[in-house]
Amino acid sequence: MPRFSRPFIFSLLLILLLQITHVSGARDQFQHWYPEFNHIFERIIRENCSSEHHFYLTAQKNRTYWNETSRWIGSGNTASLIAPLVNCIMGACPEYMKSNMASANVILGLAPMILATLGSDVDETSALAVIGNRPFFALCLTVGSPAVIALRSFDYRDPKAVLNDRPLRLAPVFFDFHIELLITVLEYALVFAAITNVGTLGYQLGQNVALSFAPNYGYLILLWCFFSPIGHMVAAWALRLHVHWPGRTCIKKSRFPCFSSSSFRDQLKTFFVGYTLNHPPPDFELKKETPLYLLLSWILSLLTAAHVMFGTLVFSSMLFISVRDSITVITRFMGSVIVCRVVLMYELAKLRHLRNLHTGEEGGVERNGETQSSDYRLANMARGSEDRQHYAPRRYQPYGTTIASY
Numbered sequence: 516m517p518r519f520s521r522p523f524i525f526s527l528l529l530i531l532l533l534q535i536t537h538v539s540g541a542r543d544q545f546q547h548w549y550p551e552f553n554h555i556f557e558r559i560i561r562e563n564c565s566s567e568h569h570f571y572l573t574a575q576k577n578r579t580y581w582n583e584t585s586r587w588i589g590s591g592n593t594a595s596l597i598a599p600l601v602n603c604i605m606g607a608c609p610e611y612m613k614s615n616m617a618s619a620n621v622i623l624g625l626a627p628m629i630l631a632t633l634g635s636d637v638d639e640t641s642a643l644a645v646i647g648n649r650p651f652f653a654l655c656l657t658v659g660s661p662a663v664i665a666l667r668s669f670d671y672r673d674p675k676a677v678l679n680d681r682p683l684r685l686a687p688v689f690f691d692f693h694i695e696l697l698i699t700v701l702e703y704a705l706v707f708a709a710i711t712n713v714g715t716l717g718y719q720l721g722q723n724v725a726l727s728f729a730p731n732y733g734y735l736i737l738l739w740c741f742f743s744p745i746g747h748m749v750a751a752w753a754l755r756l757h758v759h760w761p762g763r764t765c766i767k768k769s770r771f772p773c774f775s776s777s778s779f780r781d782q783l784k785t786f787f788v789g790y791t792l793n794h795p796p797p798d799f800e801l802k803k804e805t806p807l808y809l810l811l812s813w814i815l816s817l818l819t820a821a822h823v824m825f826g827t828l829v830f831s832s833m834l835f836i837s838v839r840d841s842i843t844v845i846t847r848f849m850g851s852v853i854v855c856r857v858v859l860m861y862e863l864a865k866l867r868h869l870r871n872l873h874t875g876e877e878g879g880v881e882r883n884g885e886t887q888s889s890d891y892r893l894a895n896m897a898r899g900s901e902d903r904q905h906y907a908p909r910r911y912q913p914y915g916t917t918i919a920s921y
Contacts, residue, residue: 544733545571545600549723549840552612556604556835564603571600597731601834616834619841624831626845627739627823630662634852635859637663637750637815642677643859644751645758646799647866649789652703657747659709660855661740661848665823666816669809674754674801677863680871687864692788699788702858709851713740716847720833727832739826746818753811758799789862795869 545568548556560568574596588602605613635656644653657663690698717740721733729735790796836844 547723549836551837551839559604559607563607567600567603571596594731601725601730615837619836619838620831623833623841624827626830627662627826630848630852631664634660634662635856637747638677640747641751641754643862645754655706656855656859657744659706660852661713661743663743663746663819663822665819668816678867678870687868695788705854709854712851724833724836727834735829739829749811749815753808756808757802759802760797760799790869
């Protein structure tokens with residue numbers, strides 16, 4: 516599995532813990548609302564629930580008060596201050612608003628599964644992280660796409676299936692290193708924008724809505740948003756245990772596929788830009804399954820199922836949001852998911868093309884009904900490309916036919 520340094524992981528967990536502690540102790544809910552019902556909720560708090568709102572902002576938790584009041588409206592001890600205010604606001608809402616919010620709960624409850632369907636599979640992100648040697652970029656893609664499709668237990672798929680060629684596919688275009696670097700910078704900008712969008716949405720939802728089963732735990736929405744990378748990291752770990760690079764010597768203390776024939780500069784370029792025609796991905800083979808691999812695969816199926824269930828629970832229990840506002844929220848989530856999906860597919864297409872080109876699994880490119888050889892492909896690459904200048908041809912024989920390959 517691609518490893519991050521222990522100080523980095525410790526710092527990340529510490530920041531997350533501090534954020535959760537801050538959010539769980541803060542009382543910043545019921546100050547901002549989503550636009551459609553904003554004026555109505557402000558009027559209800561001002562005219563109908565002012566005492567409950569003041570008590571929520573100023574009082575301290577008291578078990579005696581909970582025994583006398585909040586307990587009898589279905590609240591737990593942890594929500595003793597906020598439950599009376601939620602109950603008061605809901606009681607003052609017109610029935611039309613309640614039906615609108617109930618419809619929004621249905622739409623929002625379907626959101627995690629819809630986003631998971633549109634998002635990336637753990638097999639794809641783990642292939643980019645391990646086979647493509649780009650763990651950091653794969654991690655960023657998983658953070659910007661806060662959903663993961665549930666996997667069946669003990670369903671072990673072939674890791675090579677993600678990188679296998681398919682007939683008549685559109686081959687990616689390769690440019691020189693400087694243009695590829697510019698494309699990479701653009702990809703990082705898009706992915707970081709998607710991450711910012713997801714974080715902003717999670718924070719706004721935590722402030723503007725209340726969860727019916729845990730109204731004082733607004734951070735649960737953010738927790739769901741940034742919980743999906745755990746499943747992707749487990750999948751990358753399992754894949755790293757299942758593959759090896761024959762004929763390559765690696766540093767024993769490292770889990771990266773580091774090769775003695777590659778310089779540090781090449782490794783750095785691959786880490787940020789990816790493999791190129793001049794520096795193709797090495798071929799890999801599958802190893803025999805180990806008990807740890809089977810255990811991780813089983814844990815992965817549980818994590819993905821738990822993520823979908825947790826997301827459905829959180830989103831379907833949101834109060835104080837209308838159908839129109841919920842559609843806006845889901846659309847913004849979908850935007851982040853689609854951006855990360857497109858970027859991942861582009862990177863996997865390049866990785867698949869390079870791997871098949873150099874392992875003899877890919878034939879020519881079809882054009883005008885005729886199959887063109889790789890000589891034609893090289894002739895149509897960008898002029899002045901560094902890869903074109905330095906890449907040497909070789910021969911291979913796929914499917915029993917000899918084809919010139921580059």
